[in-house]
Amino acid sequence: MSGADPQTAIHDTELDVQRSSGMVRWAPLVAFGVLLLGLARHAGSGISDPDTLWHVLAGDHLWDSHQFAGPDPLSRFTVEPWVLNQWLPELGMALANHLGGLAAVSWVTHVARVGVCLVIFVACRSVAGPLAAAFVASAAVLGTADSLSPRPQLVGFLLLGVVVLAWLRTAGDGRTRWWLVAVMWLWACCHGTWVAGVTVGAAVVVGLALDGRVSRRHLIRLGSVVAAGALVTAVTPLGPRLYESFATVRAVSPYILEWRLPTLTSPSVVVTLGLALAVPLLWWVARRRPDRVQLLLWLVGVGWGASSMRTVAIGAIILAPLAAQALDTALRRPRTVTTRSEAAVVAGAAVLSIALAAILAVGGPSDPQKVPxxxxxxxxxxxxxxxxxxxxxxxxxxxxxxxxxxxxxxxxxxxxxxxxxxxxxxxxxxxxxxxxxxxxxxxxxxxxxxxxxxxxxxxxxxxxxxxxxxxxxxxxxx
Known part of the structure; x- marks a missing residue:
């Protein structure tokens, strides 16, 4: 031992550090890719969600009648007008069924599901390194698991992730992203979760105002993006009738299981609660005082997550980048720039997952499942x-x-x-x-x-x- 070369020892140590750094960088990404591949198995299980079939029929009805609202054509016992506030995904689901039956609907659902996972990961990666981003994004996907079913809400979750990412970047660079107004219009054509996007934008603008980080004139521009995004929802093909569904849903919500308060019997609720509690805990561990934007976004995420079982997924998506950034800070790891290799690993896993889902969907059941x-x-x-x-x-x-x-x-x-x-x-x-x-x-x-x-x-x-x-x-x- 006394004759060992010091230079060789130093070189070996450097190699160990490089291997450790490589594992820290790539292992979480590979694990996230495995998660995407694992989700593909659902495409081979057929359609069993009780809502999917009437969503397809709604799309068929709209293709044939071009009527976005009116008397219900599917049941003689309904008493309220049918307002198709999810008409755009329903048209897509009907088209998929026309082209490839329920197998195609199952595959399209998986494509949307992968999109939700990717946008959560990108939002986390925009504020944290690969370790924290992949770990928290995986947890957030579990937090949305109860809601990743073949319904238009998947499009709503995807657009929520886009909006959260965009407003986080606005909080960082101060840019006025007017294209968010178009996203809000598109979102209002897809699902009622567009309201969550308004709350995210408002939280960021109010937080920037309280922090005093931008001028009053710039605040007015940013506030105009939020206001215009809310107002533009009134000029979809439904017009003001879009808002009727909020009142009718609220009236029956006490009798719908999905609108009950979250319970800890659901793994998604447990995971989302963990994300909510982890954020302030990690702030405390890192001895870092959050800015007002982060604090208000945390409150918005907690509020949505605690509102009902139906909105737990919304809370998970909003909380995910906050938790990833807080974890990264607590680990005291510098946030590295996303490389092409890193993007290729995640994108490759997504493509493989979608391809595998296509194979499983074609080989899976073509008729509705879990029915008599x-x-x-x-x-x-x-x-x-x-x-x-x-x-x-x-x-x-x-x-x-x-x-x-x-x-x-x-x-x-x-x-x-x-x-x-x-x-x-x-x-x-x-x-x-x-x-x-x-x-x-x-x-x-x-x-x-x-x-x-x-x-x-x-x-x-x-x-x-x-x-x-x-x-x-x-x-x-x-």
Whole structure:
């Protein structure tokens, strides 16, 4: 040992440092790429979300009628006008189904899902190094997992990530990004989450004002971007009718599970809560006082994440770059510039994930999943116009597979109104007084969960079991 060459020892140490630095830089990116590849498996599982089918039908209706609002063409029992406030993705879903069936819808969904993941990563990477960015972006993807279903909201999440990234860059360079107004118009054509974009922009502008980092004249320009982005939502093809859906959804929200307060039984809620708590904790560890922009964005993210199960994903997306930057600061790692090699790794994983999803989607089921398809023959034998009192989770499938039957409910609860929402819960659980709202629609059949209170109550009234499948039972009036 005493004869060892000091220069050789130094060289070996430098190699170890380089290897360690390389691992820190590339391992998180590879892990994020593996996450993208893992998500592809969902494309091979078919369509099982109860909303997807009626979204496709909505797109078909719009292609044929060119009507963005009006009476509901899919159910005779709705009482509110149908306002197609998600019309642009619905047109896309209908087109995908026309070209390639539900397999194409499943694949397009995955493309949007990958887009959400990428924009979260880019937002994190814009303020943090690869280690913190990849780790936090992966966590944020888990925070959105409950909502990454085949619905137009995926487009809303993608545009939210774009808006968060743009406003973070504005907070850093002070540039007035007028193109955000066009993004807000596009967003208003896709999903009601556009409201979150307004709150993000307002938080950044107010934070810059409180920090005194820009002139009053510049603040007016930035504030104009936020105001114009909010106002431009009134000039979509729906016009002011776009805002009707907010009132109708709010009226029935107490009866919709997705609008209940977040619960810790959901992994997405736990992860998003972890992101929310990690940000101030990491600020404290790093002994760094956040500026007002960061603090207000944190409050906005926490507010959205805590509002309801439906908005947990919004909170995760807003909180992600804040958590990544705070983690990077706490680790005391300099934020390196994104290299072409780094971008190639992430982009390559995304392309591979999309290609794998295409293969899995083509080889996967082409019919709706988690529905009682074994009962198709019996349902098809019922006379046209037969009223079927059904679980709302099967409403989309019934209007898709059996449009000649009259289903009584579906997941578009806002169209049925709060009174019918209350009646539905009363009937499905066979609570006292369930007979009147049930008999008022004169059903000749019922298709409900096998273990529901209604299934038991109907059998006690003499209704006969015609068949069972996928946890549901079809009952016919005796």
């Amino acid at each position: 398809a074994a009962l198709d023959t019996t349902l098809s034998s019922l006379p046209a116009g037969t009223v079927v009192w059904n679980s709302d989770l099967l409403g989309g499938w019934l209007m898709w597979s059996h449009p000649d039957l009259a289903h009584t409910s579906d997941t578009r609860a806002e169209l049925y109104g709060p009174a019918k929402a209350r009646d539905y819960l009363t009937v499905i659980d066979a609570r006292p007084g369930w007979e009147d709202p049930f008999d008022s629609v004169h059903p000749a059949a019922a298709l409900v969960e096998e273990r529901s209170g209604l299934a038991t109550a109907l059998q006690s009234r003499g209704w006969s079991v015609s068949g069972r499948d996928a946890g549901y039972v079809l009952l016919l009036r005796g």
